[in-house]
Amino acid sequence: MSLVVYLAALVFGTTSVLLFRRPRAAMRNPLTLSTCVAIVLGALVFVCAAPATLATVNDLTGVPNFGAPLTYGMLSAYSCAVLVLLINWRGGPRARVRRMVLRTMAAYGLLVLAIVVLFLLADADTERLTDLDTYYAGTPFMREMILLYLLGHTAAMLVMCAVCVKWGREVRGLLRAGLRLILLGAALDVVGFQLTKYTAVVARWTGHDLDFLSTSVAPPMASLAALLCSAGFVLPRLLPPVVAHWRGLDDYRRLDPLWCLVRSVSTAPKPPSSWWQSPRARLQWREVSIHDALLTLAPYFDHGVRVRVRDGALRAGRSPHQARLAAEAAMLTDAARRAAAREEPPEAAATYRLHATEVPGPSGLVELAQALRHPPGRTAAPGGAEPSAMTGTLTEPEEPHVA
Structure with missing residues (x-):
């Protein structure tokens, strides 16, 4: 006993x-x-x-x-x-x-x-x-x-x-x-x-x-x-x-596609050894770094790419919010490619605010990351037809030098 x-x-x-x-x-x-x-x-x-x-x-x-x-x-x-x-x-x-x-x-x-x-x-x-x-x-x-x-x-x-x-x-x-x-x-x-x-x-x-x-x-x-x-x-x-720690760890993991795309242009200082940091601390550092990279890539945004993908997504039956996310993912991918290739920013570049920067917390960035992971060009439109307008613009994330 x-x-x-x-x-x-x-x-x-x-x-x-x-x-x-x-x-x-x-x-x-x-x-x-x-x-x-x-x-x-x-x-x-x-x-x-x-x-x-x-x-x-x-x-x-x-x-x-x-x-x-x-x-x-x-x-x-x-x-x-x-x-x-x-x-x-x-x-x-x-x-x-x-x-x-x-x-x-x-x-x-x-x-x-x-x-x-x-x-x-x-x-x-x-x-x-x-x-x-x-x-x-x-x-x-x-x-x-x-x-x-x-x-x-x-x-x-x-x-x-x-x-x-x-x-x-x-x-x-x-x-x-x-x-x-x-x-x-x-x-x-x-x-x-x-x-x-x-x-x-x-x-x-x-x-x-x-x-x-x-x-x-x-x-x-x-x-x-x-x-x-x-x-x-x-x-x-x-x-x-x-x-809260579990959600922070999950959001940190779900941001991987976006972070892999933009980390080469991020100028945020790297944190000390992260093995002891809490998931929320690591998530906050990744958020700051991604936002810093988005500011760096802003001059390379091609709004022609964004408009074409958005219109194609709307024709494919996507909601306005989903179409916007798909269009921003395509534009961001194109901007990362241009920056990696050291191309000149597009002449038509103008100030544009991403949805991910309009909402507090990591939710907007997570949505953008998931849009990068599942671009609309890989899914069939209603009725089985491929949305050709989107497919042509969203093949660029596959290029290895962007990752």
């Missing part, structure tokens, strides 16, 4: 490392800090509750069952951290948030103190590593200590369930998904861990033996509940940057 509990603690604690990857920023953000504290305390609860840890703590202190108040106190601290996290997540006036946090910490601080005092007053000389709750269910002071830590944890989980249900009606997207995971984890904790503990303890009071609920059912349910809650806490905070 210890191995399973340690594994749950490792997975649970790893999420805090992901959130705390930038310590300075995390320390200045109460929400990130309280999330990390709650997850770390949850992982410590599992570490303390493992039979191997309990035996070690008891041996080191020389006090039988000293691991019990340690574990219960840690669980109470975790319950407090969860409530503090919910308070920071809800937000509001700083004075009100601070007041609610202090009150919560004071209440659970008294709870931890009561657990320690009750343990000191109790007669618990027989070491129990897995069934302490049921074994001492009828022992004075130990009975009260067990009920006290369960009630403190139940209160925190019920508040979490109520808050998640209420907020779930007010939010959308990833935040709602995270709240649903937290709600599922909290509900599983209440039913799978706490209810089974209560049932096993009450069964002892009535002379029945349902210890397996406390020793075999409750621990794995608590582990699963904690993992669901941690996933719900970190999902709204980690997934958006992950998605």
Whole structure:
């Protein structure tokens, strides 16, 4: 059982490392800090509750069952951290948030103190590593200590369930998904861990033996509940940057056709070694470099090429936007060929603004790159006829000296 509990603690604690990857920023953000504290305390609860840890703590202190108040106190601290996290997540006036946090910490601080005092007053000389709750269910002071830590944890989980249900009606997207995971984890904790503990303890009071609920059912349910809650806490905070990085990497890759065409004329300074840079940083550098190259190629734009390809694409059934992209791709390819061959700019060259320079972000450049990759001259027009007006002008990207 210890191995399973340690594994749950490792997975649970790893999420805090992901959130705390930038310590300075995390320390200045109460929400990130309280999330990390709650997850770390949850992982410590599992570490303390493992039979191997309990035996070690008891041996080191020389006090039988000293691991019990340690574990219960840690669980109470975790319950407090969860409530503090919910308070920071809800937000509001700083004075009100601070007041609610202090009150919560004071209440659970008294709870931890009561657990320690009750343990000191109790007669618990027989070491129990897995069934302490049921074994001492009828022992004075130990009975009260067990009920006290369960009630403190139940209160925190019920508040979490109520808050998640209420907020779930007010939010959308990833935040709602995270709240649903937290709600599922909290509900599983209440039913799978706490209810089974209560049932096993009450069964002892009535002379029945349902210890397996406390020793075999409750621990794995608590582990699963904690993992669901941690996933719900970190999902709204980690997934958006992950998605943004993935999109940046995808856009960077999709810009390859355009970059291969214009990089020979780009004068933008090259960045330092890029193996450590994020996808978004590499994408931004490529955007800047491409825009710089487009400015260099602007004098070579042949608007006769652009008009012929645009008209041909419109006759082939393309939408005005698709026709414009195809025409600009053909004109840009022709300009890159002229620049590579060191030809004189066309006499009819005039100022023209590409669609890719009219829209913010990389979307316009990506569209232009995809138009270069799939020129309309390679696809049949409606009815199976080849648009000859476009085919003649779009064969030039195949020339090796342009790439």
